[in-house]
C-alpha cells in the first residue's frame with residue numbers, strides 16, 4: 001500500500017504539472033499514467049502556445065500559464081523549442097476582421113497587447129501570407145513549442161522533485177472509504193490518499209460518472225500534418241478567424257499544419273483521415289502560398305476531450321470532497337495546462353486557487369442529463 | 372461497385388492478377404512504378420532496348436514470362452501504373468496519380484508491396500557514391516548505368532553476389548566483394564540450402580564466376596568506414612587477419628531486405644514478431660489471409676522469401692480470395708502451392724544462416740554515425756534518449772526524431788531498432804513496433820482531387 005498526499009490520474013501536461021508543483025511544495029504525490037507520460041494529447045498536439053482567441057473567462061489562467069512558459073527551462077530543464085514568435089490570426093473577410101477588432105477591444109486589460117493589422121500592414125510585416133487574408137490580429141508574445149519534448153519533461157521534472165511516476169500503469173478502481181481514496185491500478189499497485197486528481201484527458205468522464213457527476217464530453221481528433229524542411233519564412237505561428245488551417249514553422253524548417261478532424265481507431269488512438277489531409281493540402285496554399293509544391297511527409301492526430309460549451313472542467317468535484325477534476329480542454333489545453341496544474345496544487349496546499357476557477361465548475365453539468 | 376484490388380505489380384501481384392482473371396474476376400492492379408515487373412523484374416523504360424538476357428541473366432525466362440503475362444492481361448484487368456497508394460482506411464485506398472488524389476473503395480485487397488534493402492549504416496555512408504545494393508541494381512537494370520567505375524560491394528544477403536556479378540558482367544570494375552558473413556556460417560547453412568538446389572547453384576555460380584574473373588571475395592569481412600571529401604574515394608574494412616584499405620569511387624551495401632508493411636499496418640492487419648526476418652510482419656495464414664477479412668498478403672511485402680515464392684504466394688492468395696467468395700477453384704492447386712512455399716521456406720531458413728545478421732553491428736557503431744539521414748539523427752542521439760529511460764521505439768522517435776523524416780523510418784527503422792535494443796539491453800523484439808502513418812510516401816501541396 002502506497003500512502004501519498006495526492007494520487008494524480010493521467011500523465012499529460014495537466015497531471016504532470018500538478019505533480020511538479022505539488023512535489024515542489026513538498027507534497028508526496030503519485031502520478032499514474034496508463035501509457036507513457038505525455039504520449040497522448042499533450043505530446044501530439046499542434047504545439048500552439050497562444051492566449052489570443054481564448055474565451056475571456058480563460059484569460060486570467062492563460063496569462064498565468066504565459067508566465068510559467070516564460071521560465072520553462074528553470075522549471076523542466078529544457079527549452080522545449082519554445083519560442084515567442086508571436087501569433088498571427090488571419091481574417092479572410094471584413095466581417096472576420098471586425099470580429100478580430102472586437103476581440104482585441106474586449107480582451108484589453110488582460111495583457112495580450114494585440115495589434116490589429118489592416119491589409120497593407122499585414123503585407124508589409126508578413127509578406128508570406130496569402131492574398132486571401134484581408135487583415136489580421138497579432139499577439140507578439142504568443143508562440144509555439146515542441147509538445148513531444150515539453151510534456152514528458154514536466155513528468156520528468158516532477159520525478160526529480162520526488163514525485164513517484166508510474167507509467168504503463170492504468171488506474172482501475174477508485175473508491176472513497178469516508179476518509180481517504182483507495183486507488184488500485186491494473187498493474188497491481190494499491191494507493192491511499194486524501195486527494196485524487198482526475199487529469200485523465202479525454203478519458204476523464206468515466207471517473208466523474210463513477211462519482212455521480214457524468215459529463216457530456218465527447219472525443220475529437222484534430223488532424224495534423226508536417227512538411228519536409230523548407231526555407232525559413234514563417235516568423236509567426238498562425239491561425240484563422242472562424243477556423244481554417246493553422247500553421248507554424250519550426251527552426252529545422254518543417255512546417256506543422258492543422259485543420260479539420262480525423263477519426264478514432266479505437267478508444268485511445270486516432271488517425272487524421274484522408275479527407276482532412278487532402279483538405280489541408282489543397283487549401284493551405286491559399287493562406288500560405290510558399291507551400292505550393294512542398295511535400296507533406298507525415299500526418300497524425302490525437303484524442304482530445306470536448307464539452308458542449310468548449311470550456312474545460314477545472315476544480316472541485318460537486319459530489320466527492322477530495323476529488324479534483326481537470327479535463328475537457330477542447331483542443332487548447334497545452335498552453336494553459338501548466339497553470340491548471342498549479343491551480344490544482346494551490347487548492348491542495350492552501351485551500352483555493354489564486355485564479356478564479358468558477359467558470360469551469362463541473363456543477364454546470366449537474367442539471368443536464370447525459371445520454 | 373466495389374472492386375477487387377491488388378497493390379503492387381511485381382511477381383506476386385501479377386500472378387495474383389492472372390489467377391483472378393482466369394476465374395472471371397476483373398481486378399484493379401495498382402502500381403507505383405511506370406511499368407509492371409516489380410523489383411527483380413523491373414523493366415527498362417519503353418525506348419531502352421537491352422535484351423532480357425542482358426538485364427535478367429539466369430532469370431530472363433522468368434522475367435519474360437511475367438512481363439508477357441501482364442502484357443497479355445492488359446485488356447482483362449484494370450491496370451493503373453504510376454499510381455501510389457498513400458493511405459488506407461475504412462475499406463478504401465487513397466491514391467495519387469500524376470498529381471491527382473483519388474479514392475478507391477475495395478471489396479477485397481491483395482497487398483503485394485515488396486521489399487527494400489535493409490541498411491545498417493557505417494561511417495561515411497551518406498557520401499555521394501554510396502548506394503544500397505538494390506539501388507545499384509536498379510541503376511543498372513533500369514537505366515543501364517553503373518554507380519561508379521571502381522565499385523566495392525559489401526554487406527550480406529543473396530543480392531550481394533548477384534549484383535556484384537551483374538556489374539562485372541556489364542563491364543564495371545568490381546574492386547572487391549566484402550561479405551560480412553563468415554564462411555563457417557555458409558557451410559553450416561548448406562543442408563537447408565540444398566532444398567533448392569537450382570537456386571543454390573546460381574548463388575555458387577555467381578561467386579565462382581567472380582573468383583574466376585579475379586575479383587577478390589572476402590568472407591567474415593566488415594565494412595568499417597567509407598572515406599572521401601566530396602564523394603567516395605576509399606574504404607576501410609577488417610577481418611580476422613587485420614585492417615585493410617581499398618580505393619574505390621562507389622560502394623553498394625546492404626544486409627538483406629526488409630518488407631514494405633506500412634499499408635498492411637494502415638489496413639489494420641495484426642502484426643507479430645518474426646525472428647527469421649528480424650522484423651514485425653503482418654500475420655497471415657499459409658494461404659495469405661491476414662487478420663482482416665478483406666485483406667490478403669503476398670510476396671516479399673509480408674516477409675522476405677524471394678521472387679519465385681512471390682509468384683507462388685500471389686497465386687495462392689488470389690485462390691484464397693476466390694475461395695472466400697465462393698468461386699469454384701481446384702482444391703489440390705492450393706495444396707500444391709503451399710507445399711512449394713514450404714520448400715522455399717526451408718531454403719529461406721538456410722539463407723538466413725548463410726547470411727547471418729551482424730549481431731555486433733549495434734555495439735560496434737560509434738555515436739557519431741548517422742542513422743537517420745532525413746532528420747540527421749546519430750547513433751549517440753538515440754542512445755542518449757534511451758539513457759533517459761525510454762525504450763519503446765515510437766517513444767524514442769518522439770524524443771529524437773529518428774524515423775520521423777521523409778522516409779518515415781523505411782530506411783532507418785531497422786537500424787534504429789537495433790541501437791535502441793542494444794542500449795536498453797532488451798531484445799530487438801521487445802522495444803515495440805514503429806507505427807505507420809499516412810502518407811506512406813511524401814504528398815505534394817496543391818494536389819488536385821478526382822471528382
Ligand SMILES: Cc1cc2nc3c(=O)[nH]c(=O)nc-3n(C[C@H](O)[C@H](O)[C@H](O)COP(=O)(O)OP(=O)(O)OC[C@H]3O[C@@H](n4cnc5c(N)ncnc54)[C@H](O)[C@@H]3O)c2cc1C
Nearest residue numbers: 010012014034042045046048171201302329332333334335
Ligand atoms: C491534435 C491536437 C492538437 C492540439 N493542438 C493544441 C494547440 O496547438 N495548443 C493547445 O493549447 N492545445 C492543443 N491541443 C489540446 C491539448 O493537447 C490538450 O488540451 C492537453 O494536452 C490536455 O492535457 P491533458 O493532460 O488533460 O490530457 P492528455 O495529454 O490526453 O493526458 C491524459 C492522460 O491520462 C491518461 N489516462 C487516461 N485514463 C487513464 C487511467 N485510467 N489511468 C491512468 N492514466 C490514464 C492518458 O493515457 C493520457 O496520457 C491539441 C490537441 C490535439 C489532440
Ligand SMILES: Cc1cc2nc3c(=O)[nH]c(=O)nc-3n(C[C@H](O)[C@H](O)[C@H](O)COP(=O)(O)OP(=O)(O)OC[C@H]3O[C@@H](n4cnc5c(N)ncnc54)[C@H](O)[C@@H]3O)c2cc1C
Nearest residue numbers: 379381382383403409410411456484485505670671678681
Ligand atoms: C531493389 C531490389 C532489387 C532486387 N533484385 C532482386 C534480384 O535481382 N533477384 C532476386 O531474386 N530478388 C531481388 N530482389 C528481391 C525482391 O524483393 C523479390 O525477388 C521480388 O521482386 C519480390 O516480388 P514481390 O512481388 O513480392 O514484390 P516487388 O517485386 O518488390 O513488387 C512490389 C511492387 O509494389 C509496388 N508498390 C509498393 N508499394 C506501393 C504503394 N504504396 N503503392 C503502389 N505500389 C506500390 C512497387 O512499385 C513494386 O512494383 C530485389 C529487391 C529489391 C528491393
